[in-house]
Amino acid sequence: MIFIVIFIGFVAVLGKIVYIQAVERDEWLKVAEKQVPTNRPIKATRGNILDCNGRLLASSMPQYYVYMDTRVPALHDKGGELFQKHIDTLALDLAAVVGEKSAAEYKTRIVNAYRHGEKRLRVCDHRINYLQRQALEQNKLIKKGKYKSGIFFEDQHRRIKPYGILASRTIGGIYGEGGNGKSGLEKGFDKELRGEDGMSSIQRIGGRNESVTVEEAKDGLDVVTTIDANLQDIVENALLVKTAERNAKWGCAILMETQTGYIRAIANIDRDENGEYLEAQNHAVQRVEPGSTFKTIALVAALDDGKIDIDDTVTVSRQPWKYFSVKHTDAHPMDTMLTVRSALAVSSNIALAKLITRSYEGSAKKFVRRIEKMGLLDSVYCEIPGADKVRIDVPRDTVTLSKMSYGYSVEMSPMQILMFYNAIANNGRMMRPMLVTSIQQNGEEVKRFRPETVESSICGSRTLRDIQGALHDVVWDDHLGTAAKKKWSRKAQSNLVSIAGKTGTAQLIIPGHGYSGRHHRMTFVGYFPEENPRYTCICMIEDPQYPYDAGMDCGSTVRVIAEKTMAYTGCYVFRDGEKHLEKR
Numbered sequence: 001m002i003f004i005v006i007f008i009g010f011v012a013v014l015g016k017i018v019y020i021q022a023v024e025r026d027e028w029l030k031v032a033e034k035q036v037p038t039n040r041p042i043k044a045t046r047g048n049i050l051d052c053n054g055r056l057l058a059s060s061m062p063q064y065y066v067y068m069d070t071r072v073p074a075l076h077d078k079g080g081e082l083f084q085k086h087i088d089t090l091a092l093d094l095a096a097v098v099g100e101k102s103a104a105e106y107k108t109r110i111v112n113a114y115r116h117g118e119k120r121l122r123v124c125d126h127r128i129n130y131l132q133r134q135a136l137e138q139n140k141l142i143k144k145g146k147y148k149s150g151i152f153f154e155d156q157h158r159r160i161k162p163y164g165i166l167a168s169r170t171i172g173g174i175y176g177e178g179g180n181g182k183s184g185l186e187k188g189f190d191k192e193l194r195g196e197d198g199m200s201s202i203q204r205i206g207g208r209n210e211s212v213t214v215e216e217a218k219d220g221l222d223v224v225t226t227i228d229a230n231l232q233d234i235v236e237n238a239l240l241v242k243t244a245e246r247n248a249k250w251g252c253a254i255l256m257e258t259q260t261g262y263i264r265a266i267a268n269i270d271r272d273e274n275g276e277y278l279e280a281q282n283h284a285v286q287r288v289e290p291g292s293t294f295k296t297i298a299l300v301a302a303l304d305d306g307k308i309d310i311d312d313t314v315t316v317s318r319q320p321w322k323y324f325s326v327k328h329t330d331a332h333p334m335d336t337m338l339t340v341r342s343a344l345a346v347s348s349n350i351a352l353a354k355l356i357t358r359s360y361e362g363s364a365k366k367f368v369r370r371i372e373k374m375g376l377l378d379s380v381y382c383e384i385p386g387a388d389k390v391r392i393d394v395p396r397d398t399v400t401l402s403k404m405s406y407g408y409s410v411e412m413s414p415m416q417i418l419m420f421y422n423a424i425a426n427n428g429r430m431m432r433p434m435l436v437t438s439i440q441q442n443g444e445e446v447k448r449f450r451p452e453t454v455e456s457s458i459c460g461s462r463t464l465r466d467i468q469g470a471l472h473d474v475v476w477d478d479h480l481g482t483a484a485k486k487k488w489s490r491k492a493q494s495n496l497v498s499i500a501g502k503t504g505t506a507q508l509i510i511p512g513h514g515y516s517g518r519h520h521r522m523t524f525v526g527y528f529p530e531e532n533p534r535y536t537c538i539c540m541i542e543d544p545q546y547p548y549d550a551g552m553d554c555g556s557t558v559r560v561i562a563e564k565t566m567a568y569t570g571c572y573v574f575r576d577g578e579k580h581l582e583k584r
Contacts, residue, residue, distance in 0.1 A: 044195030045157055047220030049171055049185060051229045052437065058171050058186070060157040063127035067152050070114040070121060074148040082148065083114060086141035097135045098124050127156060167232050169268045169282040170384065170435065185223060185435065188383045192439050195220035222440040226262035231255055234564045235265035239539065242557045243269045244277055246544035252283040252414050255561060256422050258533045260451040261431030285387035287411040291506030292347045293523050294407035297420060298356050299344060300467055301370040304459040307359035310466035313337050314351045321350045324399050328353045331505060341466065345473035346480040347503060349406045356405035357398050364395045375430045375455035376420060382433045388413050407506055414540050417525055421501065422536040424471065425527035428457040428464050471500040472530060483524060483551035492524060492555035497562045501526020503550035508543060519543050524554035528562045537561055
């Protein structure tokens with residue numbers, strides 16, 4: 001008898017299994033699907049970008065969407081008693097804290113959603129910040145929690161730059177609100193900044209869908225830059241004033257710490273179609289024809305190769321010097337004989353073309369190879385992705401070589417020009433331009449980037465002294481110096497800080513017309529204080545209105561930057577009848 005009962009039970013169970021598999025299979029699969037946990041990513045908070053003093057240059061600030069599930073049972077119990085009791089105070093608090101709408105408008109929106117049983121009502125049109133969320137959480141209904149109030153918050157992290165456009169192009173940007181870096185340091189250090197997303201699972205627990213954290217998100221690391229926000233402000237303001245005053249197309253200025261190569265400020269200003277100035281392109285790392293700032297590089301090569309001596313002479317004339325098919329002219333024409341030193345001070349194209357062609361005629365490859373040895377063609381020279389490389393090709397003929405001598409048929413970025421002149425200021429030691437000093441996690445250093453030497457010496461000590469003397473004359477020889485004081489302008493001469501450097505002027509190429517005699521790119525690059533250089537600075541201005549003068553336009557800008565930089569970082573004092581530099 002017992003066996004029969006067991007057998008009947010077994011047949012019944014087997015029959016039920018067959019019935020479920022054959023008849024109810026699809027229905028039970030649907031039920032099973034509802035029980036499968038749904039995985040959702042937990043977005044990691046992107047790390048901060050800081051200046052050298054720990055001030056925020058870029059940060060991800062939490063913001064929140066406010067949603068309401070008007071279907072939660074607690075809001076409908078006892079004829080909706082809880083909802084009716086608190087709807088007015090909820091609407092009032094929303095109006096007071098968020099302020100997008102009046103209390104009446106908030107109430108109407110929520111009541112309509114309540115009547116239609118909306119699952120996901122966006123209570124506020126825009127996101128709110130953390131302080132606003134804290135204030136709303138004091139509301140009596142919201143305090144009861146999302147399963148009674150229906151109110152819940154979804155966070156979004158927005159990338160902000162507390163200093164606005166300050167160094168904006170260098171800091172860079174990201175894709176969307178929480179995407180990867182797309183430019184500047186945001187892109188260069190994207191791996192460190194973005195962190196690692198976590199994972200949550202939506203599971204059915206106790207009749208409700210609950211979010212369960214499966215793996216915690218690992219927030220991004222912080223990037224500490226070499227930029228000093230105060231110096232950045234000084235450089236940007238000086239550049240903006242001059243660029244706007246000269247109605248120029250764009251301007252760029254960079255301030256580098258001489259001994260370390262740390263970039264303390266980097267500014268880019270572009271004029272838009274409405275005549276307003278903003279940061280649009282990172283001209284600091286885009287190569288252009290450097291013009292006369294390249295003359296120093298050419299002379300270092302010739303002097304160090306023993307091709308010429310600093311006191312050698314060369315004849316120049318008011319008339320163009322014709323070299324095969326090319327006519328070389330000077331911006332400051334004169335009939336005279338110049339030494340190599342004075343030729344650099346007055347920035348004579350004719351003198352440089354004669355000197356370099358005579359030195360390297362038939363051996364142009366040696367000229368380029370000598371420049372390579374200085375470290376100028378270093379392939380990785382800064383942390384900004386997409387930075388242009390130097391273009392200095394071996395010329396196919398001496399005509400091209402003659403134009404190269406004063407900065408045509410070659411291309412360098414302002415950063416690379418600055419790197420070379422900084423080596424002159426640094427007693428021949430070329431430093432790699434640096435924008436980042438460390439990576440941190442919660443204030444603790446994870447990785448340190450040390451100053452890096454590109455070349456321990458770009459030339460011999462004698463060549464270095466000769467070139468430093470010539471760069472002094474550019475600013476302080478009132479007869480020849482292109483950045484020396486004139487009646488109408490102080491140019492790069494300062495009563496507060498001694499500056500040495502070089503002007504540069506390059507004609508611009510107008511599409512369809514070639515080089516234009518009315519459109520120019522102006523540059524001044526120099527270091528200060530000359531007797532003990534602490535900073536090297538370049539200013540480049542594209543297409544200023546007539547009249548244009550590199551010493552007046554860019555030399556004066558560097559002078560203003562130098563004076564204000566010294567006021568911020570140090571000061572001159574007189575002691576024992578002599579002038580000394582003291583650190584504040």
